[in-house]
Amino acid sequence: MNSETPQPLTHRRVLKIALPIVLSNATVPILGAVDVGVVGQLGEAAPIGAVAMGAIILTTVYWIFGFLRMGTVGLVGQAAGAGDTAEVSTILTRALIIGGVAGVALIVLQPLIFMAAFALSPASDEVEALARTYLAIRIWTAPAAIAIYALTGWLVAMERTTGVFWVQLVMNGANILLDLWFVLGLGWGVEGVAIATVIAELLGAALALYLCRDAFKHPEWRNWVRVFDRAKLIRMALLNTDILIRSALLMTIFSSFVFLGAGFGDVTLAANEVLVQFMYITAYAMDGFAFSAETLIARAMGRSDRARVRRSAILTSGWGLVICVTTALGFAIFGPWIIDVMTKSPEVQAEARLYLPWMVAAPLVGWAAWMLDGIFIGATQGRDMRNMMIVSFVIYWAAVWALLPMFGNHGLWMAILISFIARGITLGLRYPALEAAADKA
Numbered sequence: 001m002n003s004e005t006p007q008p009l010t011h012r013r014v015l016k017i018a019l020p021i022v023l024s025n026a027t028v029p030i031l032g033a034v035d036v037g038v039v040g041q042l043g044e045a046a047p048i049g050a051v052a053m054g055a056i057i058l059t060t061v062y063w064i065f066g067f068l069r070m071g072t073v074g075l076v077g078q079a080a081g082a083g084d085t086a087e088v089s090t091i092l093t094r095a096l097i098i099g100g101v102a103g104v105a106l107i108v109l110q111p112l113i114f115m116a117a118f119a120l121s122p123a124s125d126e127v128e129a130l131a132r133t134y135l136a137i138r139i140w141t142a143p144a145a146i147a148i149y150a151l152t153g154w155l156v157a158m159e160r161t162t163g164v165f166w167v168q169l170v171m172n173g174a175n176i177l178l179d180l181w182f183v184l185g186l187g188w189g190v191e192g193v194a195i196a197t198v199i200a201e202l203l204g205a206a207l208a209l210y211l212c213r214d215a216f217k218h219p220e221w222r223n224w225v226r227v228f229d230r231a232k233l234i235r236m237a238l239l240n241t242d243i244l245i246r247s248a249l250l251m252t253i254f255s256s257f258v259f260l261g262a263g264f265g266d267v268t269l270a271a272n273e274v275l276v277q278f279m280y281i282t283a284y285a286m287d288g289f290a291f292s293a294e295t296l297i298a299r300a301m302g303r304s305d306r307a308r309v310r311r312s313a314i315l316t317s318g319w320g321l322v323i324c325v326t327t328a329l330g331f332a333i334f335g336p337w338i339i340d341v342m343t344k345s346p347e348v349q350a351e352a353r354l355y356l357p358w359m360v361a362a363p364l365v366g367w368a369a370w371m372l373d374g375i376f377i378g379a380t381q382g383r384d385m386r387n388m389m390i391v392s393f394v395i396y397w398a399a400v401w402a403l404l405p406m407f408g409n410h411g412l413w414m415a416i417l418i419s420f421i422a423r424g425i426t427l428g429l430r431y432p433a434l435e436a437a438a439d440k441a
Contacts, residue, residue, distance in 0.1 A: 006303065009296065009311050014319055017156075017295055018288030020165035025284035027172045034176045038183040039193060047190050050130030054194070057117045057131075058138055058145075063251070065102055065146045067243040068095055071236060072153030073294045074380035080157060081302020086220035087232075088158075092212060093221045094236060095150035103143025110139050130190045137194035144205035151208035154215060156291050157298060163211040171204035242382030246389040253396055257416050260400065264409045271351035272409070274342050275359045278335070282327045282363045283370075289320040290374030297378030306438040313375050313431075320371040324363035332360045358413035365417050368424030376427060379434050388426035395422040 007013065039047040072095045079087035106113065114135055118128055148167070155163045175196050182192030220226055261272040293316035300308035331338075339352045376385045396419035403411030 006299075006305070006308065009308065009315055011315065011319075013159075014289070014292045014296070014315055017159055017161050017292040018319065020161040021156075021288035021291050022285055024161075024165040024168040025287055027168055028284070034179055038179045039190065046124070046126040046130055049124075049127040050134055050190050051193050053127065054131040054134035054138065054190075057114070057135060061106065061113060062142075062145050063247075064244070065099070065149055066247060067240040068099060068146065068149040069153035069156075070243050070294070070377045071095075071240045071380075071382075072150050073157045073291075074239070074298050074378050075236065076154050076157035077295050077298020077378060078302035078380065081299035084302075085218055086223075086226070089215040089218040089221035090223065090226050090232075091236075092150065092154045092215045093227050094233070095153065096147055097227075098240075099147040099150050100143045103141075103146045106142040106146075107139055110135070134190050134194045137191060138197055141198045141201040141205075144201050148201070148205055148208055151205070151212050154212050155208070157295055158214075159295055160211065161288075161291065163208070167204050167208045167211065170207050171200045174203050175200035239380055239382040242386040243377070246382075246385045249389050249393045253393065253416065253419055256400075257412065260404070260412055261409060264412075267345075267347045267351050268409050270343065270345070270348045271355060272412075274339055274348065274352045275355055277342065278327075278331055278338070278359045279362060282324065282366070285323045285327060286320055286370050289316050289323060290370055292316045292319070293371060293374035294378040297375050298380070301379050301438050304438055304440075306435050309379070309435055309438045312378075313371075316374070317367075317371045321367055324367040324370075328360050328363045331356070331363075335360065355409065355413055358410075358417065362417060362420070366420040366424075368428060369420050372424060372427035372431070375431070376434065379437065381430070381434050381437065384427070384430045384433070388423065388430060391426050392419050392422040395419065 039051050072091065075091050076088055079085075079091060114132060118131075152164050152167065155161065155167075178196035178199055179193055182188045182196050186192065188195065215221055226232075257276075258269075258272070262269045293312065296312035296316060297309055300306075300312050335356045336353055339349055339356070343349055343352070373385070376382075396415055399415035399418045400412070403414050405411075407414065
């Protein structure tokens with residue numbers, strides 16, 4: 001098996017991968033605003049709550065399968081780097097089968113899933129009834145919604161992130177237009193929002209499949225002996241399980257931040273929520289360069305080229321640092337104005353300003369963790385990601401236990417920033433082993 005002919009590792013190449021992802025992420029909050037805005041025109045509170053609750057439940061459930069995107073990037077990128085075009089096609093088939101089976105399982109198990117969700121987040125009878133209607137419609141595209149993770153991962157691994165941008169743009173654009181037509185034009189209410197999303201997800205999956213058509217030109221994509229190769233399936237399962245555990249612990253940290261913040265009162269809770277939106281802005285911008293790291297590291301690992309692994313890590317991390325410093329400066333200069341735009345409550349504005357310095361520091365202390373995540377995903381070092389996340393998780397809770405009683409909400413912000421630092425340091429300590437693994441790949 002011959003490795004692919006290596007392309008130069010340049011700033012231009014990094015930006016070519018990263019910028020479409022950054023632009024694609026910029027469309028996400030627009031869709032959420034339109035969903036809420038159109039049902040808000042109905043003049044009642046219940047439909048807004050129902051759409052918000054239904055969307056959060058499904059987003060959380062689908063998020064569980066985010067490992068499919070991350071695992072696919074690493075495995076496909078390494079196969080491409082090694083010049084194994086047959087495996088590049090076969091991996092996508094495996095990932096789509098996983099997505100399809102998972103989606104069907106969610107459809108079958110929907111009564112149990114929705115019952116558990118509403119037990120954890122009780123709402124009024126009216127809101128819950130409307131949310132159940134919304135969920136009962138949207139759940140039928142679960143196979144397509146989860147498959148998009150696999151298709152997106154394949155496109156990223158093949159450095160076709162412009163395709164990812166078009167998938168996101170078509171999905172969100174169609175969703176917005178259909179929202180306006182079905183809800184405001186035809187008066188379908190909550191059902192209209194759900195049907196619009198169903199059609200948009202099907203369009204997105206269809207476009208993503210078309211953009212991945214090269215994978216289906218190789219006959220090995222349907223070589224079922226190869227697709228169900230036991231060793232390859234075990235490797236994929238172990239990698240995806242490690243990423244799932246890591247992601248679940250990370251989500252627990254962020255969820256606990258919200259719940260613990262609620263203990264300091266409604267004003268502090270609202271202020272924390274406003275400032276968390278700053279973190280999302282950083283994450284949306286950083287995603288592009290983390291994805292660049294995933295792709296370039298994966299290809300270098302596939303070539304067993306240690307020097308290219310290091311060059312890829314340095315190049316992408318340099319751009320990530322630029323983004324983190326820029327956002328930190330932006331928050332320091334424009335943070336008070338952004339807070340005033342996001343909330344009109346004087347109490348929340350004052351409280352958010354009080355904790356703004358922590359959010360200014362967050363991109364700077366989080367840079368290493370975010371970039372190393374991308375580097376380890378590309379290297380398919382899932383076990384290290386899982387283990388270092390467990391260590392960071394324990395450190396976070398130790399910080400919460402020690403700092404909350406003394407410093408209150410300031411202590412909570414300290415704890416979450418300490419978790420960022422812990423992830424960066426622990427993954428950094430494992431980075432030499434990652435480079436050494438390139439020699440054995």
